[in-house]
Amino acid sequence: MGTEIWGAILQIVIMxxxxxxxxxxxxxxxxxxxxYLDFLKPVERLIYKVGGINPDKEMNWKTFLRAMLTIxxxxxxxxxxxxxxxxxxxxNPDGNGGQTIHQAFNTAISFLVNCNLQHYSGESGLTYFTQLAVVMLFQFVTAATGMACMAGIMKALAAKTTNTIGNFWNFLVKSVTRILLPLxxxxGFxxxxxxxxxxxxxxxxxxxxxxxxxNVSQGPTAAIVAIKQVGTNGGGFFGANSAHPLENPTYLTNTVECIAIMLIPMAMVFAFGFYVKKRKLGFSIFGVMLFAYLVGVFINVHQEMQGNPRLTSMGISQHTGAxxxxxxxxxxxxxxxxSVSTTTTSNGSVNGMHDSMMPLSGMVEMLNMQINSWFGGVGVGWMNYFTFIIIAVFISGLMVGRTPEFLCKKVEAREMKIASLMALLHPFLILAGTGLAAWLAVKAPEFVSREGGWISNHGYHGLSEMLYEFTSSSANNGSGFEGLKDNTWFWxxxxxxxxxxxxxxxxxxxVAIAGLLAKKKHIPESAGTLxxxxxxxxxxxxVIIFIIAALAFFPAHALSTIAEYLSI
Incomplete structure (x- = not known):
């Protein structure tokens, strides 16, 4: 156990x-x-030429979003x-068939939004062609989409007063050629x-x-696994994801893949500090995120090392943990x-089954996704934290009697309303979806049975499985409590x-908040600046993030993960 713990500490230090x-x-x-990668400029110019793109043309925040949504x-x-x-x-050497329309709908959206939720088994649900032309392609471009949006926000916040936030296409292409592809x-090698x-x-x-x-499936696995980890995508080539011995064969590959999950999400926080020339602010944000991450690691490592108390009470040795x-x-x-790295980010890959982990470990995994601001996905994790910064600035300003400001721009009612709606949307999607699924499971069992009987575990854990599925979907994570039978029309x-x-x-x-702030008058820092x-x-x-999460999700966890923990 001591060697395992030192291995985990070493991975965090390397990250x-x-x-x-x-x-x-x-x-x-x-x-x-x-x-050092400026030699790629000819490749980028070729992409711009073929796409009819002028990378130097500045966009306002509305044009920026229009380009992102169109593509x-x-x-x-x-x-x-x-x-x-x-x-x-x-x-298609294995002769795999096409997906049903509802499964294709889910899969297309899942990889489009960088979630990679898989309601199919990787090696049998897709062909080599779609693994490359859909999965791997999307793992590059959708990760780059989140990074491009963060780049636009950074440009907006770094400027004194501007109507533009950069060029979406320029940020998108460079995210792929200069960052995602080299890593x-x-x-992959x-x-x-x-x-x-x-x-x-x-x-x-x-x-x-x-x-x-x-007969053992194989394929272009290494290429897909590399970008699935680097881009916080998480969709495995094999159904068992990185628990599969061909997707993650050695302790070295396990270490490299786990580090790759956190690498860009951590780096993007530092990148913000360097970009806006506020390194101390970047360090402050990184410190908060790292603290939350380490707390989760401590809880899950402790829980999984202790094992299941019911087995211990039966005299079954668990010297290697659960x-x-x-x-x-x-x-x-x-x-x-x-498990903490993959849920702290929006990665979602697994090297073990989350459904089998201890109840409090499952609670930590879900809370990471429900908060969705501790590092998060590439780009969008910091953007989610940015939402709470706006709320914290507004509340802090009111508490100390100072004008709410962030990076020398006034935070007013309009920005606060947008931030509040963003903060409330995530809990609403998770809790409303879970409530609907639980209601159907109890009040309409004939529908659940007709859909394939999606609940394999009843009681507290059954509710946890449904809560986890909606949490993972809303957080664009993609992992799951795999006891849930999710390949149905409903799910x-x-x-x-x-x-x-x-x-x-x-x-x-x-992006709208950043665009609105960018247009405001730059107010130099003074003694009265917050x-x-x-x-x-x-x-x-x-504290604000924790309070919002606690108020929103504690009742659901009291009926699921916490109740299950108290029952064993």
Whole structure:
């Protein structure tokens, strides 16, 4: 156990050590300053030329959002068509058929919004063609979409007074060519060297130790796994995700993949500080997020190391921790660390089954997604925190009798209303969806049965499974309590709708706030300015986030994860 804990500590140290220089580099990329990858400019110019794009043309926040939404609509139609007809397309050596229309609807939206919720089993639900032309493509461009939106917000906040926030297409392309692609190539090569498949051959026939013959799926796994981790996507090539021995074969690949989850989300916080030339503010935000992350790691590692008290009371030794649903190659600590990393961000990949973890571990995983502001997805995690900064600035200003300001711009009623709506939307989607599903499970069991009997666990854990599914969908995470049978009309459609609303409405609101602030008169800092780069303000923001989450989600957890914990 001591070795496992030191392994987890080492991973966290490496994450932080790499995130700082990467954040500095990201800020330089978005500012258009000189970097080591400037040799890619000809490739970028070719993309702009083919797309008819002028990367130097500035956009106001409305034009910026219009460009983002238009290309996302095109990608949705693209994915929907390919998923339905994939059985007739090339690169299908295993003969997998097309998805049903409701499953394709869910899958297309899921990868479009960077959620990667999978209501199918990876190796049998998609072909190599759709794994590349839908999944891997979207894992690049949708991660870049979130990063581009954050870049626009940073540009807006860094300017004294402006009507523009940059060029969406320029930020989108550079996010792929300068950040996501280089990191994915490095990680992909490491995975290949460790034995992760990278082939277009069909299933391979192997002889097992029992003398049986088994057909094992393979494919272009390494390329997809690399970007699934770097871009906080999380959609696995295999149904078991990174618990599959071909997707995550060694402790080194497990370490690299776990670090990759956190790398860009951490770096984007530092990038903000460098971009707006407020490094102390960046450090303050990073400190709050890191504190919340480490608290979650401590709770989950402790819970999973202790094991299930019911097994202990029966005299069953659990010296390696609660190992149900975990890979013996990695142990309970590595899975506990991964579970917090993947839910603190909007990654959603797993190296063990969250459904099998201890109740309080499940509560931490859900709270990470329900708060949705501790690092979060690439770009959008910081943007969600930005929403709470606006609320904290407004409340703090009223408390101390100072004009609410953020980065020398007045925060007024209009921005506060948008921020409040964004903060309330997330709990509404989760709790309303869970309430509907629970009502159907109790009041309309014939509907649930007709839909395939989606509840395999009743009682507290059954409610946790439904709460987790809506939490994951709204937070664009994609992980799940896999005891829930989710490939039905009901779950595919309702989760698809929640994913759309949970992705685009917050982005629209956050970019709008930045655009409105950018146009305001720059007010130089004075003795009366409310400082937002202090420990006091960081604590204030943390408390506001915690109070909102507690008020919104404590009743639901009292009936699910907490009740289950008290019952064992």
């Amino acid at each position: 932080i050590s790499l995130a700082y220089p990467l954040g500095k580099y990201i800020a330089r990329v978005y500012k258009g300053e000189k970097t 996302n609509l095109f990608w949705f139609v693209w994915a929907l068509i390919l998923l339905v007809v994939q059985g007739y397309l090339p690169l 994915s190539l490095i990680i 490491i995975l290949i060297l460790q034995g992760v498949p990278m082939t277009f051959d069909g299933k391979m026939e192997v002889n097992t130790l029992e003398g049986k013959v088994q 190992m149900e649903g975990k890979e013996v190659r990695f142990g309970s600590v590595a899975t506990a660390l991964w 595919n459609i309702i989760c698809g709708l929640v994913m759309i609303l949970g992705r685009y409405i917050p982005i629209i609101g956050q 400082r937002t780069d202090t420990l006091t303000f960081g604590i204030m923001t943390f």
